[in-house]
Amino acid sequence: MNSRIENFENLIKTDYGNIAGIAVLIGSEKVYESYFDGYTADDTIHVASVTKSIISALIGIAIDQGFIKSIDQNILEFYPDYTVKRGEKTIQDITIKNMLTMTAPYKYKSEPYTKVYTSEDWTKAALDLLGGKDAPGEFRYSTIGIQVLSGILTYATGQSVLHFATDNLFEPLGIEAPPNAMIHCKEDYLAFLKNKDVSGWMMDPKGTHTAGWGLALTVMDMAKIGQMYLNQGFWNGRQVLSSTWIKDSTQESSRWGDLAYGYLWWIVSNEGGGCYAALGDGGNAIYVNSNKKMVVTIASRFMPRAKDRIELITKYILPLFEPTKE
DSSP states (O other), X not given: OHHHHHHHHHHHHHHXXXXXXXXXEETTEEEEEEEOTTOOTTOOEEOTTHHHHHHHHXXXXXXXXXXXXXXXXXXXXXXXXXXXXXXXXXXXXXXXXXXXXXXXXXXXXXXXXXXXXXXXXXXXXXXXXXXXXXXXXXXXXXXXXXXXXXXXXXXXXXXOHHHHHIIIIIHHHTOOXXXXXXXXXXXXXXXXXXXXXXXXXXXXXXXXXXXXXOBEEOHHHHHHHHHHHHTTTXXXXXXXXXXXXHHHHTSOSEEETTEEEOSSSEEOOGGXXXXXXXXXXXXXXXXXXXXXXXXXXXXXXXXXXXXOHHHHIIIIIHHHHSOOOX
């Protein structure tokens, strides 16, 4: 077994050079944890779009606690001061569920990151981009658009996203709450994406935290979230998130080509169901395999066109660590 692990770690160093750490849990037992490229267990890393799946959990908790009645509520119910642009009708049909399932329509052809992230209010900028000619329903992946969910959480709970997350997700799971983080220029943004020493949860000048990216976690922080999902929302005897929400959010609600999507979680169709993942740019992942009772988390430094992590997990990690049948 040791030689197999050594071969696996050589593969990581050779072919997946931007990986910072990997953890594998079976049941609730940690069977593997290793770090690469000078990283340690204490290092947090920007997990990119894995942030979206954390936001999904927080929406579920807000519903569990009665702050939000239903995902069928219109998003504009949570923005009473927002003025809809003249002639804009589509936005009035967009629901929280559309945001969670990436089925909201937008007015842009490609996401105007610079325009939004140099504005004073990223949430309003995201609202301004919603709507247009197309009706809700068609899958359209958006990082900027998901910012609307942070505004909804802030309005519904009366707390910052970080404060709500700390009380209701991070502290119950024993995850150290990240500090607030801000960017003031493009260089700050690129540093947060690429530098080794990053921490925090990014927020805009109004103090609203990001929903589509911008959260830094450790490998084991991600593993705890994956394990809590595998445990149907339970952690140390406490129901952190309802099992109903986990079931609903980890089954197919929309589809992009061959890829199925839940509520800000990707549904991995191999193994005959029960597999889903939070995936972030550069190769960050929380992978949950309900059938094998396995959780795999991978933290990676940002790099463009990173190699497929689901392939790495299914081809190399699962066969290496899954229990052998007697």
